[in-house]
Every structure is written in structure tokens, then in C-alpha cells.
Amino acid sequence: MTTGTSLSDTAGRGAARRAAEAPGYSRAMQAIHWATLALLLCACLAAWMIDGAESRDQAARLVMLHRSLGTTILLITLIRLAIRRRTRIPPLPAGLPAAQRVAARASAILLYALLGMQPLLGLAASQLHGDRVVLFGAIRLPPWLPVNKPLAHDLFQLHGWTALALLLLIGLHAAAALHHHFVRKDAVLAGMLPGVRPLTAGRRIP
Numbered sequence: 001m002t003t004g005t006s007l008s009d010t011a012g013r014g015a016a017r018r019a020a021e022a023p024g025y026s027r028a029m030q031a032i033h034w035a036t037l038a039l040l041l042c043a044c045l046a047a048w049m050i051d052g053a054e055s056r057d058q059a060a061r062l063v064m065l066h067r068s069l070g071t072t073i074l075l076i077t078l079i080r081l082a083i084r085r086r087t088r089i090p091p092l093p094a095g096l097p098a099a100q101r102v103a104a105r106a107s108a109i110l111l112y113a114l115l116g117m118q119p120l121l122g123l124a125a126s127q128l129h130g131d132r133v134v135l136f137g138a139i140r141l142p143p144w145l146p147v148n149k150p151l152a153h154d155l156f157q158l159h160g161w162t163a164l165a166l167l168l169l170i171g172l173h174a175a176a177a178l179h180h181h182f183v184r185k186d187a188v189l190a191g192m193l194p195g196v197r198p199l200t201a202g203r204r205i206p
Helices: 002-021 027-050 056-086 098-129 149-184
Strands: none
Touching: 027 056, 027 149, 056 098, 098 149
């Protein structure tokens, strides 16, 4: 019993050490990850406040802010993809079930797709509606689509549904990261948090 316990403890410490030493994401990827989340939350808040604006001028400023933040998200998502191609991405934990590996990869692809598609839908809908699109009060985008208000209406609706899908996916993404950290006790969450070590790993939970 003592020998078995000792071997188990040694294996647990070895797993913890390997998890703690596992390479995380680069500082650039970490910064972009959290900046994207902050920008997305601010963009959603601005959109939610538009209907409750006290004046047309305030509503117009909120719309401008929403579009500006959305365009920024699109740009940094493109930068993130470029950096991702040039840097080493930490591998998924050893022993992760095949279904979870597929889900992790599929959710990452879908997340990038929605982050790119969501701002494009909003900008396209605004152009089709005939709106003047000005970013941060200084950069005016030239018209690149003819006015088509029925199509604009449909794209605005799709823009809204895509936002809900994106928020749901982010919620699932966060829940999965917490599961890895507190249940599986691996380095998935720690890899995106500078200076954070994984919890001490005992028996791995599939």
C-alpha cells in the first residue's frame, strides 16, 4: 500500500510538473486574446445602449462607437490569425478524449469565423442601408455597396443572431477553460494567463 501510494504521489507530482512547465501562448497572443474579449463586451454594451439613448445625437455616437469597436475586432482578429501562423500553439493536453479534441478544434475555427463575420455583416448592412460609416469620429469609410434596404434589414437581423451565437460560443469556451483548470487540472487555462500555474494534478479526469 505504501509503495502504491508513493508511486501514485510521484506520478501526480510528475504530471503537475509537466503541466506547469508546458509552454503557454506568446505574450502577443495573450494580449490579443484579452483585448478581443474586452472590445467585444464594450461593443455589445454600446449596441445594447442604443435603444435607450436619450437623444438622437447620443444614439448616433453609440452607433459610431459600436461600428468602430467592431472594425477594430475585425482588424485584430486578422492580426491574431497572422501571428498564429508564425508562432507555436501549445498542444492539447495528453490524454484528452478524441471527442473533446474535435470539439476544441471545431470551436476554435468557429470562433475565428464569427469574429470575422460579425463585423463584416454589420458594416455591409450599414452600407446597404445607406448609412454614412465613420469610425472613431475621424475615419469615413467610402461606400462600397449599393443601397438595398430590404437586404440591409435581413443582414442586420443576421448580425444580431450572429452576436448571440458568438456570445454563446464564448460562454462555452470559458466553461471549457474552467473545466480544464479545476477538473482536469491541466495547463490549458494557465497557458493564456501570464504567471498563472495549473492546479496540482492528481488523477486525470477524462
